[in-house]
Amino acid sequence: MDGNAPDFAAASRAALADPELRGNFRRAMDGLMSKRAAQFADTGEWTGVRALAAAVRLRALSKLPELLEKLEETCTRNGITVHWAATTDDANAIALDILHKANAKLVVKGKSMVTEEMHLNAVLEQDGIEVLESDLGEYIVQMDGTMPSHIIMPAIHLNTRQIAHLFKRKLKDAESREDAAYLTDLARRVLRAKFEAADVGMSGVNAAVAETGTLCLIENEGNGRMCTTVPPVHIAFMGLEKVVERLEDVPPVISLLPRSATGQPITTYVNMISGPRKDGEKDGPREVHLVILDNGRSGIYADPELRDTLRCIRCGACMNHCPVYTKVGGHAYEAPYPGPIGKILVPQIEGLAKRGAMPHACTMCNACVEICPVKIPIVEIMGRLRVEAVRPGGAVKDGGAKASRTESMVWSGWAAMNASPTAYRLATAAMSKLGNAAPSSLPVLKEWTNVRTKPRFAGRTLHDLARAKGIPDV
Amino acid sequence: MSDARNSILAKLRATRDAHPLTPPASDFTPIEAKVWPEEERLPRIRRLMEAVHTEFLDATEADWPAVLRGFLAREGVGSLLYAPATEAGKRLVEGWEKGPLPAPTLIPYDRPLEDLKPRLFNAIDAGLTTTRGAIAETGSLILWPTAEEPRSLSLIPHIHVALLRADMLHDTFLQAVRAQGWAQAMPTNVLLVSGPSKTADIEQTLAYGVHGPKRLIVLVIHP
Ligand code: SF4
Numbered sequence: 001m002d003g004n005a006p007d008f009a010a011a012s013r014a015a016l017a018d019p020e021l022r023g024n025f026r027r028a029m030d031g032l033m034s035k036r037a038a039q040f041a042d043t044g045e046w047t048g049v050r051a052l053a054a055a056v057r058l059r060a061l062s063k064l065p066e067l068l069e070k071l072e073e074t075c076t077r078n079g080i081t082v083h084w085a086a087t088t089d090d091a092n093a094i095a096l097d098i099l100h101k102a103n104a105k106l107v108v109k110g111k112s113m114v115t116e117e118m119h120l121n122a123v124l125e126q127d128g129i130e131v132l133e134s135d136l137g138e139y140i141v142q143m144d145g146t147m148p149s150h151i152i153m154p155a156i157h158l159n160t161r162q163i164a165h166l167f168k169r170k171l172k173d174a175e176s177r178e179d180a181a182y183l184t185d186l187a188r189r190v191l192r193a194k195f196e197a198a199d200v201g202m203s204g205v206n207a208a209v210a211e212t213g214t215l216c217l218i219e220n221e222g223n224g225r226m227c228t229t230v231p232p233v234h235i236a237f238m239g240l241e242k243v244v245e246r247l248e249d250v251p252p253v254i255s256l257l258p259r260s261a262t263g264q265p266i267t268t269y270v271n272m273i274s275g276p277r278k279d280g281e282k283d284g285p286r287e288v289h290l291v292i293l294d295n296g297r298s299g300i301y302a303d304p305e306l307r308d309t310l311r312c313i314r315c316g317a318c319m320n321h322c323p324v325y326t327k328v329g330g331h332a333y334e335a336p337y338p339g340p341i342g343k344i345l346v347p348q349i350e351g352l353a354k355r356g357a358m359p360h361a362c363t364m365c366n367a368c369v370e371i372c373p374v375k376i377p378i379v380e381i382m383g384r385l386r387v388e389a390v391r392p393g394g395a396v397k398d399g400g401a402k403a404s405r406t407e408s409m410v411w412s413g414w415a416a417m418n419a420s421p422t423a424y425r426l427a428t429a430a431m432s433k434l435g436n437a438a439p440s441s442l443p444v445l446k447e448w449t450n451v452r453t454k455p456r457f458a459g460r461t462l463h464d465l466a467r468a469k470g471i472p473d474v
Numbered sequence: 475m476s477d478a479r480n481s482i483l484a485k486l487r488a489t490r491d492a493h494p495l496t497p498p499a500s501d502f503t504p505i506e507a508k509v510w511p512e513e514e515r516l517p518r519i520r521r522l523m524e525a526v527h528t529e530f531l532d533a534t535e536a537d538w539p540a541v542l543r544g545f546l547a548r549e550g551v552g553s554l555l556y557a558p559a560t561e562a563g564k565r566l567v568e569g570w571e572k573g574p575l576p577a578p579t580l581i582p583y584d585r586p587l588e589d590l591k592p593r594l595f596n597a598i599d600a601g602l603t604t605t606r607g608a609i610a611e612t613g614s615l616i617l618w619p620t621a622e623e624p625r626s627l628s629l630i631p632h633i634h635v636a637l638l639r640a641d642m643l644h645d646t647f648l649q650a651v652r653a654q655g656w657a658q659a660m661p662t663n664v665l666l667v668s669g670p671s672k673t674a675d676i677e678q679t680l681a682y683g684v685h686g687p688k689r690l691i692v693l694v695i696h697p
Binding site: 086135211 | 487489504595614626629651662681685686
């Protein structure tokens with residue numbers, strides 16, 4: 001592991017040792033899973049709409065360059081200024097430039113995963129600009145000085161008691177009350193003053209419609225509407241895969257996203273923005289900017305198998321159902337996107353040298369594939385990344401970074417043993433005679449036996465048993 | 475940044491052309507199949523929206539201003555922001571007759587947001603908007619803000635009152651988009667609203683009124 005690489009194993013050990021954290025995740029994930037299941041009780045409906053949503057996303061990807069051009073054209077016609085960013089540095093520079101021109105001192109933000117990817121808040125703060133997350137979960141996490149632990153529910157790792165303590169510490173006038181309604185109301189008062197005063201509002205984009213130049217944003221709280229309505233300037237950030245071809249493609253995506261994410265039939269607000277304030281209109285921002293970010297996505301797109309990663313609509317259902325994520329929580333991944341989608345997306349964006357451990361944090365149980373509303377073959381892509389991590393020359397950045405001599409020797413030994421009947425017989429006979437004598441503290445075995453009971457070898461090999469039953473050996 | 479644009483698009487185009495992708499047909503039938511008999515749409519919308527704390531009032535074309543006035547007066551609402559240039563705004567003023575309780579003060583939204591901001595954030599209790607119908611599948615109102623009826627009317631006041639005509643109901647979002655020809659003329663902002671502002675960010679506990687309106691009142695106008 002290189003010096004800067006996050007250490008998933010160590011971080012997950014720490015998470016596993018924290019019963020309060022585990023309890024918080026367990027409760028939350030159980031709730032989300034059962035609410036989602038209730039929404040999709042009609043399996044015929046689920047199958048049909050899911051196939052449609054997958055087709056919509058695939059059709060968008062099949063025409064991606066044309067649709068992005070079209071989106072630029074329709075947005076521009078609507079008065080939205082479109083910017084292109086190859087890297088997160090470019091995107092941050094674009095954001096700063098807009099903010100400087102607007103002479104902005106205070107920014108309010110709606111939830112946006114792309115800006116997490118860009119570490120935008122840190123960049124703005126360094127520039128002396130106050131930036132406030134306004135989604136309640138994000139606001140809590142920002143106040144706590146940490147990262148979101150879930151892409152839909154950023155503060156899911158904390159319970160009411162912990163949040164009440166945080167508010168008490170950080171907000172003057174906060175009473176010590178472990179009461180969600182009181183805490184929510186307190187946040188409302190603080191944030192309303194900020195919405196009113198903000199110079200610029202920022203948001204993500206759930207889907208951008210090429211046909212009409214429309215940015216769709218879904219949310220429950222109204223903070224996204226505040227950020228995109230009240231300040232004089234709105235900047236929206238999107239990964240380049242977020243485009244859809246037609247307005248009619250939005251309903252299938254909106255039908256599956258909230259149901260998969262939180263088990264709601266729809267979010268409270270579906271907000272569709274097609275331009276800045278027009279002449280005669282009394283509100284809405286006077287400027288709307290759209291920043292389209294690549295940051296490795298065009299590389300993912302280049303590979304026909306990995307391309308499916310870009311179908312994702314960021315519903316988070318895969319994490320809610322992942323046996324690894326639900327045990328260790330989102331922070332263990334130390335990545336903007338945790339859980340199954342993170343395990344395939346982040347290594348492709350950031351490279352396998354830094355993120356080669358992520359695709360291994362998977363039991364290959366397929367739960368994420370079964371619930372993914374756009375049918376991403378997450379586990380297949382995970383397998384591909386595992387191979388590329390140890391084999392140079394693949395499509396993914398820093399392929400081969402995790403190659404280990406011991407591992408490749410073990411596997412070539414394994415291959416040789418299975419290729420020769422004699423070697424195979426000798427090896428299996430030796431294992432059934434001596435395997436149980438090998439101490440579990442042996443260096444190669446230790447990683448496994450640390451957390452599991454060492455398996456017991458049977459006294460006789462399968463071939464012996466078969467022969468004894470009169471099945472002829474080959 | 476046009477360099478970034480061109481190189482991103484060139485790369486996407488080249489790699490796509492080298493490995494084209496043939497998507498399956500987009501079969502919209504599963505959504506098109508979602509239809510409800512006319513008489514079931516409104517009860518369904520009501521049930522779904524009440525489940526997320528929306529309140530309903532019934533009225534007719536003739537009496538809706540009086541119904542609204544009575545309700546807001548009983549609730550002790552002090553001020554109602556409305557759009558004076560709309561048909562509904564005119565009807566509201568005409569029908570705002572006297573009643574036994576003190577009625578809320580009517581405040582016209584007749585200037586840019588900037589000039590109204592402090593009052594809107596701090597002194598106005600309720601806002602009234604029309605809707606372009608509602609959606610049976612999910613229990614959602616369609617809001618179509620215009621120059622006359624600004625979008626912050628339904629966002630900033632603590633109470634949002636929405637007029638819904640009982641004969642303007644759609645089965646699904648898709649059906650509304652098609653029937654109303656949205657793709658031909660999208661306004662600056664369209665919204666689906668399915669309840670008052672809410673959050674479950676604190677330990678999955680639902681709390682209403684986090685940033686937007688704390689209460690959503692749907693005033694159904696029956697033909
Ligand atoms: S991979 Fe699928 S389940 Fe996971 S966030 Fe993306 S769309 Fe949702």
